[in-house]
Amino acid sequence: MAQSVLLTGAAGRVGEAILGGIGDEHEWRLMDRDPPTEDHPGEFVVADITNEDAVREAMAGIDVVIHLAGDPRPEAPWDSVLTNNIDGTQKIFEAAVDAGVEKVAFASSNHAVGAYETEERVPDMYRTHDDYLLDGTELPRPGNLYGVSKAAGETLGRYYHDEYGLSVVNVRIGNLTEGHPPIDYERGQAMWLSYRDCAHLFDRCIRADYEYEIVYGISDNDRKYYSIDRAREVLGYEPQDNSARHD
Numbered sequence: 001m002a003q004s005v006l007l008t009g010a011a012g013r014v015g016e017a018i019l020g021g022i023g024d025e026h027e028w029r030l031m032d033r034d035p036p037t038e039d040h041p042g043e044f045v046v047a048d049i050t051n052e053d054a055v056r057e058a059m060a061g062i063d064v065v066i067h068l069a070g071d072p073r074p075e076a077p078w079d080s081v082l083t084n085n086i087d088g089t090q091k092i093f094e095a096a097v098d099a100g101v102e103k104v105a106f107a108s109s110n111h112a113v114g115a116y117e118t119e120e121r122v123p124d125m126y127r128t129h130d131d132y133l134l135d136g137t138e139l140p141r142p143g144n145l146y147g148v149s150k151a152a153g154e155t156l157g158r159y160y161h162d163e164y165g166l167s168v169v170n171v172r173i174g175n176l177t178e179g180h181p182p183i184d185y186e187r188g189q190a191m192w193l194s195y196r197d198c199a200h201l202f203d204r205c206i207r208a209d210y211e212y213e214i215v216y217g218i219s220d221n222d223r224k225y226y227s228i229d230r231a232r233e234v235l236g237y238e239p240q241d242n243s244a245r246h247d
């Protein structure tokens with residue numbers, strides 16, 4: 001059955017991948033502080049997620065929120081991640097609970113755990129002979145303030161799940177690129193997420209039943225240092241792409 005989905009950050013790259021793949025599958029309300037530049041399904045709300053009134057209005061009648069809006073730069077300064085990624089995310093969760101939303105899928109990041117990539121482990125951990133694996137049960141270990149903001153978003157989700165029963169899935173997205181994996185970038189190839197797999201993964205976040213989850217959002221790359229087992233088990237994620245199939 002089609003669900004009513006609020007997609008924040010809809011004008012960005014991840015939004016493009018999702019709408020390109022499953023734009024016909026659900027009833028969409030799109031939200032971004034930038035207006036749309038292309039045709040889009042559903043209605044489009046131009047608003048900032050730190051605008052509480054606008055967020056509350058956009059949340060009315062919504063079943064599921066996919067929350068992408070935020071500053072995606074690993075080098076983003078504290079002022080920006082504090083406002084856009086932490087304060088904005090809190091406003092999304094609060095309004096979701098008040099509106100009776102069932103599920104929120106939060107766009108977390110590999111950078112929430114970036115500091116596991118220690119000098120001793122890299123570059124071997126990016127290569128097929130190495131079996132080092134993170135599975136989502138590890139503590140956050142950010143290597144920058146952007147990663148700190150993503151860990152904070154995951155913790156906000158934990159709070160809104162435990163206190164209010166909201167279903168929350170945190171997707172620690174790897175490196176999304178269109179068409180082919182990052183070139184000459186071993187790390188990016190190990191955490192590649194294709195557009196097709198991205199759309200499918202967030203479709204599963206809309207449709208599956210879960211409580212509070214942390215999963216990794218990458219394709220089925222031969223070499224991966226993030227496990228996708230939990231995403232398979234809980235969400236029914238079945239990725240089709242693999243960075244090793246590209247030169």
Ligand SMILES: NC(=O)C1=CN([C@@H]2O[C@H](COP(=O)(O)OP(=O)(O)OC[C@H]3O[C@@H](n4cnc5c(N)ncnc54)[C@H](O)[C@@H]3O)[C@@H](O)[C@H]2O)C=CC1
Pocket residue numbers: 008009010011012013014015031032033034047048049050067068069070071072073083084088107108109110172173174175176177
């Ligand atoms: N692209 C990737 O490989 C990865 C992305 N992510 C996360 O996924 C999300 C989306 O990333 P991308 O699409 O790559 O970034 P993007 O910069 O292409 O898109 C983000 C969108 O959010 C909007 N936005 C930012 N702050 C906002 C605010 N305060 N209010 C309303 N709209 C706002 C922007 O206008 C933009 O359209 C981000 O939260 C990012 O941290 C996480 C890991 C990897």
Ligand SMILES: O=C1O[C@H](COP(=O)(O)O)[C@@H](O)[C@H](O)[C@H]1O
Pocket residue numbers: 071072073074109110111173174175176187188
């Ligand atoms: O969280 C994010 O991660 C990806 C991959 O990180 P990188 O350090 O390998 O570039 C990044 O491309 C994206 O912009 C960011 O939001």
